Amino acid sequence: MNETKQKRIQETLQSKTVGIAGAGGLGSNAAIALVRAGVGKIIIVDFDVVEQSNLSRQYYFLDQIGAKKVFTLKKNIHRIYPNTQVEAIELTLEKGRMHEPFLSSDVIIEALDDAQTKTNFIEDIQVHLPNTPLVAASGVAGYGHSDRIETKRLDNLYICYDEQAESSENDVLLAPKVCLMANWQANIALELLLGEDE
Amino acid sequence: MSIIVNGKEVEYKNNESVSDLLKRMHYTFPLIVVKINGLLIKKNLYATSIVPDDSDIQVVHMISGG
Numbered sequence: 001m002n003e004t005k006q007k008r009i010q011e012t013l014q015s016k017t018v019g020i021a022g023a024g025g026l027g028s029n030a031a032i033a034l035v036r037a038g039v040g041k042i043i044i045v046d047f048d049v050v051e052q053s054n055l056s057r058q059y060y061f062l063d064q065i066g067a068k069k070v071f072t073l074k075k076n077i078h079r080i081y082p083n084t085q086v087e088a089i090e091l092t093l094e095k096g097r098m099h100e101p102f103l104s105s106d107v108i109i110e111a112l113d114d115a116q117t118k119t120n121f122i123e124d125i126q127v128h129l130p131n132t133p134l135v136a137a138s139g140v141a142g143y144g145h146s147d148r149i150e151t152k153r154l155d156n157l158y159i160c161y162d163e164q165a166e167s168s169e170n171d172v173l174l175a176p177k178v179c180l181m182a183n184w185q186a187n188i189a190l191e192l193l194l195g196e197d198e
Numbered sequence: 199m200s201i202i203v204n205g206k207e208v209e210y211k212n213n214e215s216v217s218d219l220l221k222r223m224h225y226t227f228p229l230i231v232v233k234i235n236g237l238l239i240k241k242n243l244y245a246t247s248i249v250p251d252d253s254d255i256q257v258v259h260m261i262s263g264g
Contacts, residue, residue, distance in 0.1 A: 026264045113264040115229040119241070122231050122260075126238040140263040154256045155236040161258065168263030178263075 009194060013038040016193045019105030020044045021093060021121055023069040025173060026137055027111030028059035028076075029182035030189070035077050037190055041085035042077065045101050046070045047092040057175040093117070098124035102132070107189045110136035111182070115167065126157060133158065133192045135185045139165030140178050149181065151188060158192075160184045202254045210251045216244040219255070227259035 018039050020027045023046035031042050046069045050060045064072045070088035077086050089101050093112075098121050102108050108125055112118050118136060125134045139149075139162030152159040160181050165171070191197065199210040203223055214222075216232055216239055232239045233256045239247050249255065 022264055024264050111264055113262065115260040115262040118260045118262075118264070119229045119231060123238065123240055127240065136260075137264065138258065139261045141261070152256075152258055154231070154233045154258065157231070157233070157238070159231075159258050162261075163259070165261055165263070167261050171263075173263055 010038045012194055013190075014040040016106045017041040017043060017104055018189055018193075019102035019108040020111055021098070021102070021109065022046055022111035022113065023058075023073050024048070024054070024111065024113055025057040025175075025178035026140065026182045026185065027109070028069070028073050029057075029179045030109050030111060030186040031073060031077065032059050032080070033183050033186035034189060035081055035084050037186070039084070039193070041087070043087040043089065043101060043105060044070050044073055045089045045091050045093060046073075047090060057173055057178040093121065095120045096124065099128040102129065105132060107192045108132055108134045109185050109189060110134060111185070113168070122157065131156070135160065135188045135192070137161075137181050137185055139163060140181045141166050141168040141171035141173055143172070143174050143177050146177075146180060149184060151184070158188050160188065199251055201249060201252065204255070204257055210249075214249050216247045216249060219249050220244070220257070223257070225257055225259070229260045231258045231260065232256070 018034050023044050048069050050064045050067050070090050074086040074088040110121050133156045135158045137160040148162045152161045200207050201210050235253050
């Protein structure tokens with residue numbers, strides 16, 4: 001372990017805030033990865049409750065079914081690191097105002113479900129917060145084909161992208177691919193917060 | 199006279215809107231993100247935004263799931 005590097009990373013991340021829109025498969029797993037890495041503050045926005053079917057890929061447990069995702073994720077984060085700041089916001093994001101909870105974020109992660117909502121979110125963030133890097137994901141359904149995933153960079157919009165994936169409406173959502181993409185997003189976020197690893 | 203669309207050189211057409219370019223490129227996915235020279239083009243402006251000569255256009259389609 002390079003302890004000097006580790007210390008520098010911890011010190012930098014401690015003062016950083018990552019905003020995450022959505023606490024489902026992408027959002028819950030990306031949040032946990034970033035918290036474990038040492039990010040000081042997470043803002044998490046979602047309106048949904050934990051359902052049985054979510055357990056196949058989302059960072060929740062059997063005894064949490066029926067509970068609001070944002071507050072449950074906060075609890076799960078605090079079971080790992082009680083000192084991480086978590087702003088849990090129970091909210092349905094509305095087009096035109098989707099950027100509002102994320103004003104203080106250093107990096108924003110799009111972890112929404114529906115393609116229309118994803119597109120609306122990207123538009124709101126890029127129009128209202130053009131200087132905040134945004135990490136989105138497109139194509140999380142299915143399994144295998146890990147090598148198809150790529151990072152598409154459109155200036156300060158980064159898309160974790162599997163262009164050939166099916167829509168989740170016509171396919172399956174399974175932990176390996178969903179978590180791979182969630183962690184891919186978290187890894188891009190870290191690079192944006194820390195600068196390129198050299 | 200040419201433009202770059204997703205990394206490929208494409209013929210420039212005078213007075214072509216973003217909507218027309220998307221049609222010409224056969225980008226039929228309903229939910230996409232379009233950037234021209236780094237600036238995001240809002241969906242409600244696709245019909246009226248004209249693609250400038252020499253511009254760099256990036257189009258990504260958003261697929262449901264998260």
